[in-house]
Amino acid sequence: MTQSRHPLISVRDVSLNYKAVRALNRVNFEVNPGEVVAIVGDNAAGKSTLIKILAGVLTPDSGTIEFEGSPVNIGSPSAAQALGIATVFQDLALADNLSIVNNLFLGREYSSKLLLQEHQMEQEAIKLFRHLNARMPSIRTPISDLSGGQKQNVAIARCLLGNPKVILLDEPTAALSISQSAEVLNMIEGLRERGLGVVLVSHNLSEVHAVADRIAVLRLGHN
Secondary structure: OOOOOOOOEEEEEEEEEEOOEEEEEEEEEEEOOOEEEEEEOOOOOOHHHHHHHHOOOOOOOEEEEEEOOEEOOOOOHHHHHHHOEEEEOOOOOOOOOOEHHHHHOOOOOOEEOOEEOHHHHHHHHHHHHHHOOOOOOOOOOEHHHOOHHHHHHHHHHHHHOOOOOEEEEEOOOOOOOHHHHHHHHHHHHHHHHOOOEEEEEOOOHHHHHHHOOEEEEOEOOEO
């Protein structure tokens, strides 16, 4: 595992209230380069709230967040992306009518003189999935023809085009079959091999034990 002098993300005494409900209470959490850290707990434990804070969707009421040793204010999703934090939520946000490669480069297409560099994007996509140990069909396959696990892999791979340092995965194997879940877990291991920090929210403890280096347990908003 790659070691660093500072964690990629360090959360210290973070709290957040929803009116009278305390969703998080002085929570501590960190993830290092080349490490998969799982966040587990019952419903309403605060897992999704913590992920949304790291993704810039929610702002904590108190506490500190550091990125690579420096205090940060993750005030928006764009601020999180600028730091190098990418998030894959459960809805994936893929365009079913487009191909794998078109989804990967949607909004960031390679072009020259108003012409799309189709071959260059295809080669980049093939190389990316190969490095992630992800088995995929032709990259011209429409998203609608993919399995749930393959769609999850596309969503994760799309994040990597922004060269993130941390990837947040919110229940990536929810509603997937055993074989489809295995595809996603294989890709998570590929992310760790690339030296990324991975935060994995999951209810499936067998999957957590299969890929996680450490486990953070939340209960009613507490560590």
